[in-house]
Amino acid sequence: MAKINRNFTKLPGSYLFSETARRAAAFAAKNPGKKIIKLGIGDATQPLAPSVIKAMHDAVDDMAAKETFKGYGPDFGYDFLIDAIAKNDYAARGVDIGIDEIFVSDGAKSDCGNIGEIFSVDNRVAVCDPVYPVYVDSNAMAGRAGDFGADGRWSNLIYMPCTAENGFAPELPSEVPDIIYLCFPNNPTGAAATKEQLKMWVDYAAKNGSVILYDSAYEAYITDPEIPHTIFEIEGAKECAIEFRSFSKTAGFTGTRCAYTVVPKALVREGVQLNSLWARRQSTKFNGTPYIVQRGAAAIYTEQGKIECRKIIDYYMNNAKVIREGLIKAGLEVFGGVNAPYIWAKTPNGMPSWDFFDMLLNKVNVVTTPGAGFGPSGEGYIRLTAFGDSEATKEAVERIIKLL
Ligand SMILES: *Cc1c(COP(=O)(O)O)cnc(C)c1O
Numbered sequence: 001m002a003k004i005n006r007n008f009t010k011l012p013g014s015y016l017f018s019e020t021a022r023r024a025a026a027f028a029a030k031n032p033g034k035k036i037i038k039l040g041i042g043d044a045t046q047p048l049a050p051s052v053i054k055a056m057h058d059a060v061d062d063m064a065a066k067e068t069f070k071g072y073g074p075d076f077g078y079d080f081l082i083d084a085i086a087k088n089d090y091a092a093r094g095v096d097i098g099i100d101e102i103f104v105s106d107g108a109k110s111d112c113g114n115i116g117e118i119f120s121v122d123n124r125v126a127v128c129d130p131v132y133p134v135y136v137d138s139n140a141m142a143g144r145a146g147d148f149g150a151d152g153r154w155s156n157l158i159y160m161p162c163t164a165e166n167g168f169a170p171e172l173p174s175e176v177p178d179i180i181y182l183c184f185p186n187n188p189t190g191a192a193a194t195k196e197q198l199k200m201w202v203d204y205a206a207k208n209g210s211v212i213l214y215d216s217a218y219e220a221y222i223t224d225p226e227i228p229h230t231i232f233e234i235e236g237a238k239e240c241a242i243e244f245r246s247f248s249k250t251a252g253f254t255g256t257r258c259a260y261t262v263v264p265k266a267l268v269r270e271g272v273q274l275n276s277l278w279a280r281r282q283s284t285k286f287n288g289t290p291y292i293v294q295r296g297a298a299a300i301y302t303e304q305g306k307i308e309c310r311k312i313i314d315y316y317m318n319n320a321k322v323i324r325e326g327l328i329k330a331g332l333e334v335f336g337g338v339n340a341p342y343i344w345a346k347t348p349n350g351m352p353s354w355d356f357f358d359m360l361l362n363k364v365n366v367v368t369t370p371g372a373g374f375g376p377s378g379e380g381y382i383r384l385t386a387f388g389d390s391e392a393t394k395e396a397v398e399r400i401i402k403l404l
Contacts (some may be wrong), residue, residue, distance in 0.1 A: 007143045016133060016373035017041055020357065024367045031365075037396040039323070039384045040367040042187060042342070044252035046315060048296070049308035052251060055299035059292040070291040075283040077104025077260065081294045084301040085260060089245065095232045101264050101275060103282055104297075106289050108217050108246035108259040112181075113138040114285075115213060115242065115261070118277040119179060126158035126177035128170050130188050130374030130381075132215065135181040152376045161377040162189055164346065168335060169197055176208050182231075183215035185222060188374045188383040189344045190336015192227045198234045205240035211269065212241040217259075220250040220313055222339045230262075238264035242274065249341065251300045251309050258289050258297040316341050319393045320386035326397030327384075330404040341386040344371070348404060353382055364399035 020040050028036055048056075062068035076082070082099045090097040105111050112134050125139050136157065139145045146156030153159060158177050160170035168191035170182070182201060184193035205212050214231040222229055231237045243262040247253035263275040289297075299305045324337035333346040347356040353370035360366045360382075371381030386393070 005141065007141050010145075010148055011137060011140055012148055016369065019373070020367060020369055023358070023361060027361055027365070034365045036361075036365045036367060037388070037392045037399075038367040039388050039393065039396055040369045041387075042249070042385050043387055044248065044254045045387055045389060046252055046312045048252050048256065049300065049305055049312065051299040051302055051305035051308055052296040056292050056296040059295035062295075063292065073288040073291055073294070075286070075288060076100075076279065077102065077289065078291065078294050078298075081298045082260075084298050085245075088301045090230065090232065090262075093229060093233060095230060097232065097262055098265065101262055102260055103263065103278060104258065104260045104289050104294065105282070105286065106257045106259065108215065108244045108248065108261075109134055111244050111259060111261045112213070112215060114281065115244075115278070116142045116144065117281055118274060119211075123178035124156070124158060124175070125179045125181070126160055126173050127181045127375075128162050128183070128186070129159040129376060130162065130371060130378030131181070132183055132187050133374065135213070135215075136375075152372075159375070159377075162186070162191065163377055164333065164335065167191070168344075169193065172200070172204055177210055179211050179213060180205060181213045181215070183217070185218040185227075185340035186336075186342075187218065187340070188342055188369070188371065188378065189381075190338070190340035190342040191344075192222060192224065192339035194226065195228050195234065198228060198231055198237075202231070202234045202237045202240060206236050209269065210240065211267070211274070212237075214241050214243045216243055217246045217249055218340050219245070220309070221317060221341050223317065224339055227339055232262070232264070238266040240267065242267065242278075247297050247300065250313075251297070252312060253293075253297065256293055256296060258293050315390065316386045319388060319390055322390075322393055322397055323384050323386060326401055330397075330401045332404070337386065343384045343386070344381055345384070347371075347380055347382060350380055353379055356382055360400065360403075364396075364403045366396045366399060 082102045086097050121143050127135050145154035158173045162168040168189040219229040231241045246259035263278045265275045267274045300309050320337040323343045327334045327345050335344045337343040353372040357370040369383040371378030
């Protein structure tokens with residue numbers, strides 16, 4: 001008889017966004033006349049940039065002619081895209097990343113979830129709390145998280161609380177982890193990490209032989225010129241870090257699917273380059289991102305593409321400002337929204353975050369995300385996203401101000 005992976009049965013029930021969607025749908029069914037505004041999920045709403053659309057149309061034409069048709073592409077991405085990434089995302093910031101250190105994929109979620117395969121099951125893993133659930137759940141599936149306790153914590157994970165008290169900057173854990181997940185600018189708290197803060201982590205990982213898994217999906221939202229966009233801006237990071245990037249938030253590719261992961265050749269553990277392990281994993285289990293999509297992604301690096309993408313990001317960041325200022329006006333304690341498209345706010349009078357979620361849904365028909373869904377230390381907070389329509393965002397904020 002086939003035996004299942006019992007680790008899956010240890011996972012707690014409903015995924016956060018299924019539950020918020022379920023509650024919103026139940027409310028909508030009972031109140032058909034009400035206009036619900038969704039500021040919950042971090043998903044792009046603006047159309048792709050015209051340069052991207054043009055490049056994708058041209059790529060479809062390539063597929064239509066025998067001379068230019070493309071079958072399977074290179075395992076790790078087309079040169080035209082990898083070269084553009086190396087030049088624009090790294091060399092332009094003074095970081096030298098080789099083209100054989102970049103792996104194009106169909107998403108940072110897949111890469112964050114799959115990267116665990118190149119690490120032994122007995123590594124100790126540290127995550128921020130609150131956290132993007134993919135890091136935690138994928139480690140639980142691999143059997144690396146232990147058991148899920150009544151306190152909402154996995155027995156084998158090291159939790160690094162990120163709260164208002166420490167400015168949402170994780171502190172070095174007392175127990176040394178082998179693998180450390182960091183995400184800056186952060187989802188869900190909207191916090192960004194300074195050079196000094198990242199340097200502290202790089203030095204710590206170097207000293208202990210740990211590996212940092214650095215999720216930089218929101219780097220395009222950084223407005224402060226002092227904030228690093230890539231962990232490889234920090235000296236020594238190539239010896240201890242892997243970086244995940246995505247076109248999802250940078251260029252609205254959430255439905256189009258393109259991302260990449262950087263595994264430096266200098267990253268060696270137990271005498272083995274992690275780059276070669278990831279290359280082997282990807283070439284075995286992944287057959288490449290569609291040519292049409294990679295052409296679209298490459299277009300964001302053209303002069304015109306950059307201008308167009310900047311405009312879309314500015315649109316979202318203007319929403320962030322509206323939410324931020326509105327919630328402050330409503331009397332809430334507000335974080336994020338400056339270097340990230342997420343606003344993280346304390347609930348009024350320490351109200352539990354699911355209660356505040358229900359209150360906003362039922363009283364003013366605004367869907368948010370309860371902080372507790374991102375981890376125990378998210379209790380007492382809610383997250384709002386800046387990815388909505390600007391008019392709807394303004395209306396949602398006005399309703400919240402009126403309510404509070
Ligand atoms: C949205 C997001 C990603 C991007 O995932 P894709 O699979 O590339 O769409 C990665 N990490 C975090 C923290 C995110 O919020």
